[in-house]
Amino acid sequence: MKKFAFIVSAALLTLSAGSAFAAECEQGTPPTLPDGATASEAEMGAAQKAVKAYITVTQEFQACLEASGKVDPAAYNKSTELMEKLASDYNKQLKTFKSRNG
Numbered sequence: 001m002k003k004f005a006f007i008v009s010a011a012l013l014t015l016s017a018g019s020a021f022a023a024e025c026e027q028g029t030p031p032t033l034p035d036g037a038t039a040s041e042a043e044m045g046a047a048q049k050a051v052k053a054y055i056t057v058t059q060e061f062q063a064c065l066e067a068s069g070k071v072d073p074a075a076y077n078k079s080t081e082l083m084e085k086l087a088s089d090y091n092k093q094l095k096t097f098k099s100r101n102g
Contacts, residue, residue, distance in 0.1 A: 036096030
């Protein structure tokens with residue numbers, strides 16, 4: 001009976017440690033993008049750096065989830081969607097900026 005209780009306790013401890021580790025994974029907030037129709041070159045450059053930084057943070061978040069051993073598919077997929085949407089939105093604004101500035 002003691003052996004069974006030990007095994008159950010160890011399993012619960014492992015699960016709670018994985019959840020605690022996953023709770024420490026932080027997604028981050030996507031940056032606000034400038035309007036390509038009115039943005040300066042400096043603003044677009046800063047936006048590019050912010051997008052790259054966000055993508056790095058998101059990849060670290062996903063690696064953290066994977067390392068926790070208990071990946072939340074919804075959180076992982078949502079982070080991928082946010083990252084892809086931000087990159088797409090930035091590219092649209094960059095295209096607008098470039099068409100305005102030649």
